Amino acid sequence: MPYEPPTHTVERSIRARTGARIIAGVDEVGRGAWAGPVTVCAAITGLRRPPEGLTDSKLISPRRRDELAAELERWVTAHALGHASPQEIDDLGMTAALRLAACRALDGLPVRPEAVILDGKHDYLGAPWTVRTVIKGDRSCVAVAAASVIAKVRRDALMAELPQEFADFAFADNAGYPSPVHKAVLEERGPTPYHRLSWAYLDALPRWRHLKRTRVPVSAEAAALESGGQLGFDF
Template identity: 60%
Template sequence: MPSYAIEELLISSRPGALVAGVDEVGRGAWAGPVLVCAVVTDLSEPPAGLTDSKQLSPGRRDALFESVTSWAAGVGYGEASHEEIDTLGMTEALRRAAHRALSALPVRPDFVILDGSHDYIGSPWPVRLEVRGDSASVSVAAASVLAKVRRDTYMASLDCPGFGFDENAGYPSPVHQAALAESGPTAHHRLSWSYMDDLPRWKHLKKHRDPLVGEGQLSLFG
């Protein structure tokens, strides 16, 4: 289970420091925004059962959402739209979403624990990378749950019959793949991604980004 070991280590180097845990959701989706959540805690006992969102059922995540929100000392959300992802690439989109999330906090953190091995946040926040941080840090685990529930709820609210966004949240799935092949991309899809190359009827809609900007993306068939 996550603990405060990383938070306490950072605070020991600067007594009184505030630490934010940061996690993202939506990086690998074909549709919708990428969303980043930042959470600051007062190191109090977290809600029972809080852990990495991927280890929790949808029902358990939903049940934790309100309790984590009310327990946290500060919560900030930031997102980058599918248009920003198409224009800027995922790394820059993540950076912007993270800066928006951190700027939305009611307090300014002195340190940031970022889940993963790549610092997409950068200056001006001192970032500590933590692989599997959502399993190790209470703050990051809280951010992972809040980010997942918030984005899933948004994707389920979109009026896109047949795409199964209430189940797949815009990520690759057989239902999503079949709907794309039949109906083409919706107004919420990332049109620069390589899955568009696998849609003969719709590939003329693909957006082409400067090859020096952004990263390779998932194709429709793997």
């Protein structure tokens, strides 16, 4: 089924309404995974014509997605990635972890965006950023679509590079998301240091249920200051 290519309509609307010229598209990947970080990409594209075939990363074949991510990283004006580790997700909850990862991505850009286009209907970013949320922004907005593809490819690569001792979890194939292989190995071996231990999947694993964490909320600022517990992720 063909999809309409993304446009710069949202960017142009923000420019006309606010005068902002530096606008970042932001998208995340890894929200529904059992293992691994949540990853956010912030991309600044300007109003140039994007590479052919750009759309929501989930609609692109893995091979083409890898090729397109490499093209996009050369094409965008700037981009940066931010991650929140499994431990930070457990400590903060997903919404605050998303904000932490998004702030890390935005702070990693060489210039500070004057406005941010966030995929979805919920603003998990908030002040001091000027945010416009766009449902299905990864299909309709060039900057968000670019962020979607880069985030997906880079997080998949991160998961594929986890230590060989965890190869039977097939992270290179499932990227930490639920799958029959992932669940079967979890039942046999239990969670790794890369798993989120506050998540409900542990309720269905009687042998490992005792490992489930009850989240004690901490502030995002405190979590950002803690450099430990990232367990091999290079972020």
